């Protein structure tokens with residue numbers, strides 16, 4: 001019997017960010033392993049014209065929850081969606097709902113965040129810092145609360161090379177930042193943002209670091225733990241391999257590469273690709289929830305959920321395997337044949353951006369204009385290159401994360417819990433994982449049918465022929481222009497032509513002799 005699964009039985013659990021990538025997998029695992037839990041409260045806002053109920057309905061009816069429905073047929077009754085907007089005071093939760101949350105919650109998993117790298121500082125602070133502070137305040141009024149688990153990121157201190165399982169202070173106190181956001185206007189905030197984030201690459205990592213400081217400062221008597229995952233990728237095993245539903249991290253770039261838009265990237269092939277499957281993060285999170293509530297460590301423990309020190313994979317290997325998978329299962333209607341050149345040189349990278357990305361987009365837009373259609377490729381390419389430039393920081397560096405607490409927790413689990421809540425990435429086979437990841441992107445993100453693979457392969461063959469034809473034509477035109485202008489080129493040309501002529505004459509003569 002799993003002790004962790006049993007622990008969650010009968011519990012009332014509050015999850016923020018339950019509609020997000022990690023939140024959905026967390027809910028799924030909880031329902032599947034502890035179907036006798038009392039209730040999961042989720043804080044949901046309305047979005048894209050959908051009510052909170054409609055959003056929950058959509059999640060529960062998705063492929064991800066198919067197994068849950070077998071194990072926990074009354075899952076609809078055990079999930080309680082509470083309207084909340086984490087950008088608002090008291091999260092805009094109604095009085096009755098707030099009362100229920102305060103009096104019933106046993107465990108909190110705080111997953112909600114803005115994960116956009118370029119969010120204006122004001123918005124990132126609001127969600128990643130102020131909302132965390134408000135949630136802690138709520139938590140301090142919950143008499144039945146046993147544990148508060150805060151999800152941060154392994155990159156909150158990415159300005160350091162070696163990162164321990166401790167909270168590193170930021171130069172400016174979070175409280176001062178929160179206060180200043182109230183009276184500074186947007187223009188001034190934009191101006192001081194680079195100074196505040198210092199040597200971190202974006203507002204996301206900076207505000208996640210501030211969020212950790214807030215957790216430490218406002219923890220009071222609460223039982224708190226912080227989890228720091230690295231780059232969260234598709235599921236490894238559960239509920240099935242390769243599930244993914246958003247474009248963050250590598251997923252968007254894998255699509256861009258598979259569709260032939262992105263053909264080279266400034267990345268260091270030997271740098272560690274510290275990917276961690278989302279189900280591994282969720283297993284560790286649930287184990288941490290149990291450990292924090294049952295063992296009540298004296299201080300706030302931080303758990304690094306990373307793969308690099310246990311089972312490293314580098315970007316070169318990842319890129320190679322992604323391309324190998326495209327050979328077997330290509331994406332449909334590719335713009336060009338997939339390729340993934342990794343270069344560490346900025347000038348080479350700019351050259352490839354011009355030749356391999358911008359030029360084909362301009363040519364294609366020209367073709368669209370000629371055929372009376374609206375050009376769109378240049379715009380799309382600019383957007384993609386902007387995204388790539390934001391992710392470059394993470395694919396050109398390696399970090400070392402100490403994992404003392406994570407290893408300690410692993411050793412505390414019973415063999416059954418180690419199996420059911422497995423977060424030991426030493427067992428992960430990268431080649432298999434990456435193949436399933438690409439397949440998952442094809443199936444669950446792009447919603448492409450496997451029956452379309454022969455047609456996709458045929459399309460790639462056509463693109464290859466067009467590529468050869470285009471290159472030959474380009475070569476001939478360039479050569480023609482060259483021989484029109486240079487005597488030396490003309491001499492070389494006559495030499496080649498007369499050589500070919502002599503060779504053909506000799507070949508014809510010798511074949512006539514044989515007859």
Ligand SMILES: CCCCCCCCCCCCCCCC(=O)SCCNC(=O)CCNC(=O)[C@H](O)C(C)(C)COP(=O)(O)OP(=O)(O)OC[C@H]1O[C@@H](n2cnc3c(N)ncnc32)[C@H](O)[C@@H]1OP(=O)(O)O
Nearest residue numbers: 115116117118153247248249250252253257340387391394
């Ligand atoms: C060969 C293979 C090599 C693989 C090589 C992998 C390297 C991979 C390194 C990862 C390294 C992360 C390491 C940090 C790990 C954390 O801890 S952070 C958590 C993860 N967070 C992220 O990844 C967020 C990154 N994304 C962003 O910040 C924003 O999307 C960006 C990049 C600033 C773009 O902003 P934007 O231009 O305003 O675009 P946005 O509104 O977000 O979306 C516009 C369109 O682009 C699409 N889009 C959004 N993101 C992407 C994307 N990443 N790609 C493509 N399209 C996208 C949207 O769906 C949308 O489409 P439409 O709805 O318009 O049709």
Ligand SMILES: NC(=O)C1=CN([C@@H]2O[C@H](COP(=O)(O)OP(=O)(O)OC[C@H]3O[C@@H](n4cnc5c(N)ncnc54)[C@H](OP(=O)(O)O)[C@@H]3O)[C@@H](O)[C@H]2O)C=CC1
Nearest residue numbers: 017018019020021022085086087111112113153229231232
């Ligand atoms: N993905 C990754 O690679 C990594 C993620 N993390 C951390 O993991 C956690 C979960 O990330 P992930 O699931 O990937 O992120 P997602 O962007 O997929 O999910 C974010 C969640 O936060 C919710 N949210 C955002 N703003 C509000 C708001 N104003 N009110 C209510 N809810 C809101 C979103 O709701 P809605 O659906 O309404 O938008 C969504 O449920 C985050 O804390 C992140 O920092 C850490 C390392 C890497």
